[in-house]
Amino acid sequence: xxxxxxxxxxxxxxxxxxxxxxxxxxxxxxxxxxxxxxxxxxxxxxxxxxxxxxxxxxxxxxxxxxxxxxxxxxxxxxxxxxxxxxxxxxxxxxxxxxxxxxxxxxxxxxxxxxxxxxxxxxxxxxxxxxxxxxxxxxxxxxxxxxxxxxxxxxxxxxxxxxxxxxxxxxxxxxxxxxxxxxxxxxxxxxxxxxxxxxxxxxxxxxxxxxxxxxxxxxxxxxxxxxxxxxxxxxxxxxxxxxxxxx
Numbered sequence: 001x002x003x004x005x006x007x008x009x010x011x012x013x014x015x016x017x018x019x020x021x022x023x024x025x026x027x028x029x030x031x032x033x034x035x036x037x038x039x040x041x042x043x044x045x046x047x048x049x050x051x052x053x054x055x056x057x058x059x060x061x062x063x064x065x066x067x068x069x070x071x072x073x074x075x076x077x078x079x080x081x082x083x084x085x086x087x088x089x090x091x092x093x094x095x096x097x098x099x100x101x102x103x104x105x106x107x108x109x110x111x112x113x114x115x116x117x118x119x120x121x122x123x124x125x126x127x128x129x130x131x132x133x134x135x136x137x138x139x140x141x142x143x144x145x146x147x148x149x150x151x152x153x154x155x156x157x158x159x160x161x162x163x164x165x166x167x168x169x170x171x172x173x174x175x176x177x178x179x180x181x182x183x184x185x186x187x188x189x190x191x192x193x194x195x196x197x198x199x200x201x202x203x204x205x206x207x208x209x210x211x212x213x214x215x216x217x218x219x220x221x222x223x224x225x226x227x228x229x230x231x232x233x234x235x236x237x238x239x240x241x242x243x244x245x246x
Contacts, residue, residue: 136182
């Protein structure tokens with residue numbers, strides 16, 4: 001895909017989303033950001049895009065609400081004129097023992113990580129069809145891509161991320177005739193979550209064959225690889241420094 005003057009919608013990007021936005025803007029893409037509570041990060045992303053000479057917008061949305069998923073797509077098209085790229089990064093991530101899980105705990109990642117990805121795609125596809133094609137990139141997780149859970153306390157998250165990968169595969173088949181390519185990125189040790197101790201940072205490094213955290217830019221590279229290709233669809237790339245090998 002030639003990225004010049006294309007329009008992308010990034011849901012829930014925050015830290016990694018800013019790196020993706022920076023690279024897309026450098027390639028000529030206008031970008032819409034959604035956020036639930038992280039308005040400063042979304043505005044920072046918009047500023048990065050505008051500094052690169054491209055258009056940007058931000059919109060607040062609770063993507064657990066189906067109506068909000070349709071709204072953010074419509075607002076993107078209304079303000080930026082089209083929609084070529086959908087990057088579903090919004091996610092709910094929390095750890096809780098199985099015995100303590102509630103229905104709400106189960107539903108939260110299912111609604112945001114999985115259902116919102118489907119609903120945003122469902123709203124975006126008609127616009128992509130009118131333009132002769134598009135790209136949808138969903139976000140899974142390296143653990144879910146490995147096909148087996150490795151950490152206790154993440155049942156809803158693991159299932160939702162495995163579902164996001166399955167959704168990518170199913171949509172790639174459904175939308176191939178429309179030249180809409182659908183893929184997934186499965187991040188591993190990219191950036192340490194806030195509050196991670198030095199000891200835990202080191203443990204992750206020791207468990208990763210490459211011996212280090214990847215950094216946000218590695219996710220941006222994977223996203224660009226999918227966008228540059230006109231023949232990769234239904235694929236999931238693990239960006240994990242070989243972590244799945246151990």
